[in-house]
Amino acid sequence: MVEDIGKIISNGFETYTKNLNLSIPFILNLFVTGLVFVIMVVFGFFLIVGSSMSSFSKITRPEDFVSTVIPFITQHILEISFMILIIILITLFVGTFFMAGAIGMAKQATETGKTSISNMMEAGKNNVVNLFLAEILLGLLSLAGLVFMVPGAMQIDFSHLSPSQNTGAFFLLIGGFIVWMIYLLILGLVLAVVRFALVVDNLGPIESITTGYGFFKKNWVDVILFFLVMIAIGIGFGFVDMIMGFIPIINIIWPFISLIINFVVLQPLMTVWWVRFYMTRTGKNIYINDLLAHPNDLGNP
Numbered sequence: 090m091v092e093d094i095g096k097i098i099s100n101g102f103e104t105y106t107k108n109l110n111l112s113i114p115f116i117l118n119l120f121v122t123g124l125v126f127v128i129m130v131v132f133g134f135f136l137i138v139g140s141s142m143s144s145f146s147k148i149t150r151p152e153d154f155v156s157t158v159i160p161f162i163t164q165h166i167l168e169i170s171f172m173i174l175i176i177i178l179i180t181l182f183v184g185t186f187f188m189a190g191a192i193g194m195a196k197q198a199t200e201t202g203k204t205s206i207s208n209m210m211e212a213g214k215n216n217v218v219n220l221f222l223a224e225i226l227l228g229l230l231s232l233a234g235l236v237f238m239v240p241g242a243m244q245i246d247f248s249h250l251s252p253s254q255n256t257g258a259f260f261l262l263i264g265g266f267i268v269w270m271i272y273l274l275i276l277g278l279v280l281a282v283v284r285f286a287l288v289v290d291n292l293g294p295i296e297s298i299t300t301g302y303g304f305f306k307k308n309w310v311d312v313i314l315f316f317l318v319m320i321a322i323g324i325g326f327g328f329v330d331m332i333m334g335f336i337p338i339i340n341i342i343w344p345f346i347s348l349i350i351n352f353v354v355l356q357p358l359m360t361v362w363w364v365r366f367y368m369t370r371t372g373k374n375i376y377i378n379d380l381l382a383h384p385n386d387l388g389n390p
Contacts, residue, residue, distance in 0.1 A: 101358070226295070237272065282366075
């Protein structure tokens, strides 16, 4: 008998409270990824703009902005697109290092009851490339859903963008968008444990996707229930977030408090929960109440 969802939540919370350093990868990810992003944007700006800086310095009116910037963007659209792609890939790579590290720390804490920053560095180093490639594959699978919007887009008459003249096409486009959202939801469910499986079992990118799909087929009821619980927790926090935004004085400092709660509590806690969920359903040994237990014994304390 494996842990039920309630036990996973309570035991995972206990693991988190005894290992508050689980939040460190998420805090580092926020600052390091943000710093890398800013540096890359500034570097890319000066690299592309370069000798055209003198032209931009002459902009004093809105009309000057349109007449100077729009032609510049059109002229350098390929360079700008390439630079945006490079920035996205580099920040994604940095982010996957810390995500792999966070999952590695959660795995160690779930296995032994304790974890450390060295576990983050080791898991990040060992899994960053595979997780980065898996993220790209997952992104491509998500973008594949754009095909549902193609029929509507092809029927739009771009010479007459009035909704009254493209009613059928716009409805078809909206319908395609809704189907795409449903596709993304199903994809998110089916491949929910891919990232956790990759790090916990040290898998390759394609193997982690096939493993995640196999895990869903075997545990689809539990995955859906667990997914809904995670969504409910997120919605609950969002509801609190919204209420705090309407309270005078508190609404001034709440954005900072909300950011701290998100990166110090919610993200590491949900990572621990998902890792524990995956490990208990795949026969891994886990640490509970100062004892190392096998999932088959969890129902018989």
